[in-house]
Amino acid sequence: MLIELNELSFRYAGSSEKSLKDISLTINEGELTLLTGESGCGKTTLTRILNGLCPQFYNGEFSGSYLIDGRNGFDMSLDEIGTYIGNVFQDPRSQFFASNVTDEIVLAMENRNYALNLMERRLQEFGEMLGISELFDKDLLQLSSGEKQKVAVAAACVIKPKLLVLDEPSANLDTDAAAQLGTLLKTLKKQGVTIIISEHRLEYLSELIDRMVVMKNGKISGIYTRHEALALSDEEMYGLGLRLFYPQAKVCIKSIAGEKSLQMEQIVCKRGQKTILSNISFDALKGKITAITGRNGAGKTTLCKIAAGLMRENSGTVSINGEKLKRRKRLQRCFFVGQDPDYQLYAPTVMEEVLLNIKKTPENIKRAEQLLEQLDLSAFSGRHPASLSGGQKQRVLLAAAIMWERPVLILDEPTSGLDGRHMREMSGLLRSIADSGTCILVITHDIEFINNCADMIYRFP
Template identity: 50%
Template sequence: MIELKNLSFTYENSNEAKGQLRSIDLHVKKGEFVILSGRSGCGKTTLTRILNGLCPGFYPGKTAGGYFLNGEDALQMPVHRLGTMVGSVFQNPRSQFFATNTTDEIVLGMENIPLDRTVMQVRLKAVCKQMDIEHLIERKIFPLSSGEKQLVAIASIYAMAPNVIVLDEPSANLDSEATVRLGALLYRLKLEGHTIILSEHRFHYVRDSFDRLVFMEEGTISAVYDREAALSLTAKQMLSMGLRPFAPPPFRVGGAYLQNQHNVLQVSAISCMLDNKQILEAVSFAAQSGKILAIAGPNGAGKSTLCRIITGLYRAMGVVSFDGEILKRKRRTQKSFFVQQDSDYQLYAPTVLDEFSLGRKSTVKLRETALSQLRKMGLESFTQRHPASLSGGQKQRLLLALAAASGRKLLVFDEPTSGLDGFNMHLTVNLLKQLAGEGRCILLITHDIELIAEAADSVLYIEGGKLRYHRNVLREMRGDDENS
């Protein structure tokens, strides 16, 4: 089915070793489910781009070796033909949309094949029903949450029914229920005979369906594990490889969070409507300094909207107070630092180091603070790189460093661990705990069960725009060598 022979790739005008491929040899059989794993920058995304033709078709570079698909030389195949054989779901769904309407986006790939209109209508209904996204039909794409956009992107590829499906971290923006449904969908596709290549940091939702785990380091394949061997790796072994375990640490939520004298953030009766739709309804809660509050809930529940209101980015009904002071919108922006989920919206400077002095006077002390935070996030060697040239995980870590260096007392992070491997996820957890230890109030919007288990003190759960509960996190002990 897929044959990679001594395949190498170097991006054009790049002297960086990260992201390149060196002497890749891999054979994938028809109907096989293969996970590509490894630390950020190991070459997983580049390999997926080779498979779907984006390298060198869209990302110029030098290719050596061979890539054969069903016996044909895929490197010589026209990209439009390769695109009908290999379907792709990108890490950032925004980068693959062409339409502004969800229905148009889902049928676009089928139109390009092309399929008969009657067939397209049947497939559209079937795909949306199987993925439980019928509520997303005929919606504008831009107002959707990141998770909802990801589901639309997956549906558009599923509807095309390609022989090979390549996915780059498709679970990064999905809530727990949608992630379980994605796992079930991938298992169904495997049973139908599709070949699946999944580049991923989170493995728990496919632990029962994958066939092999390919471990990559520095642009090459270091090891290949069959399913039994992969599942026998301990949590400690996987962490040493920079990977997340197949099951997150166990935890549960306990008694209701109680008001106390350490509460510095007080949110009262926040309500919001957008496009005549009730997004939030009378949401009230409190948060402490020195603690980490995780805000969880389904995709589209209103979590990001709530935090944009708290940080002064959106208007809404209700009251937000901090340190006993009722804050108007402008004052909220001065007191808080909000890290968006899509890092490209928040990075503007010509170099990584220059990001720290945007809107601030550049001083020796600020430079020292910036370098210190970059070291903590493993980015000290990227000070003169343009932020746009960083990987998704590196951009996330840069924004974490910027938040830490801001000096603000209220820090809000929207999915801070999306796109992060096990090693960098733990770096992030340690930084968040350190920031909380400095007396800051930390809010995390997240679907990442592992992040909640490792870092959160309490969980605020929102569903349908309403607060369902605010409870403390209770952690359970797990042996160092246990994997599940």
């Protein structure tokens, strides 16, 4: 047994409720264990217990026992635990210390005083094993999200830890990049590395898992063997609030009748020497949800930013509801919800956020109150938006979008990092906004989400 947790509970300092309650779990060597469950179920906290960040970095009270390879994990320093356990975190932007790929990968070895020739040998070994040799010495900021996550895995594995812990590593990856991450994990598993992965997206893991641990409200609500997990029906997975292992694309591209809202004709966009969009024409209908898919870097976000007037096109025209509009005018007709809500919330309270830059007439205030009620946010109307969870922040933004009543609403990857239940709720919410006559564009690689809400798909060439 590599890891043994017994009756473990944890409460963050300053929080009134325990985040983990009586967790008992054993992990055997060579296994790949999937940790899953709805947002806020405690799976991230559990990964933090494993790597020692709780309670050594995030303070709190704990009870119960934690053994790593027979030693008491609560008596070991972060550095010591780090020699047993390698970590990959969710957001590549904040886990990299270096600006350069090679420096990032050797960092854990430098900190442990490895000799130069050993570092060189390991670099070569992992470069070949994970297929990233050609990335060495590149600038980290220039890499795609998929490449960044591969570098993060290499940086965690070079000191050959017995256990690799990954916390939602696919949150920023498209379908192809997630599949590649799956292949990479398979390689590591063959080498005998024990892996624990906390994740909402399951499709890229279906071939790999040995066990699935489902959590709810800080407790383990079920442990399934590989066979049992894959045999669960769609309804059973929905009941657990999870996404599916094998989502099937259901919506096919068909032309549906309707009134055209957003029309983009022969859009060309160049930045420097690079042509990002060449002659793209595209229509979206009033009251319908159009999903825009395609691999990372294909130009999906660029196209939508041009539609919203956030980026300048080199040539081509954009019209909204039959009227040709210049860039600045489009800024006032579209609402764009970006990937990260942290950049988009400015006001001191949720209520003021929803009414930001809107006339505070009694009717508007009443409408805002109703909206918060509808979106399950009225309990938070006096709270600071930054103190809410990711899903709640997104709903606050949508409330603001509804208040503005703009004809076109664009969302960039609204379901990355959302569990099955919240993803389905988001689909319902978008449907009701579309029904009021708004034209909605959603950039997404989430097959289940597309199945749930899209009327049309625009697949990027």
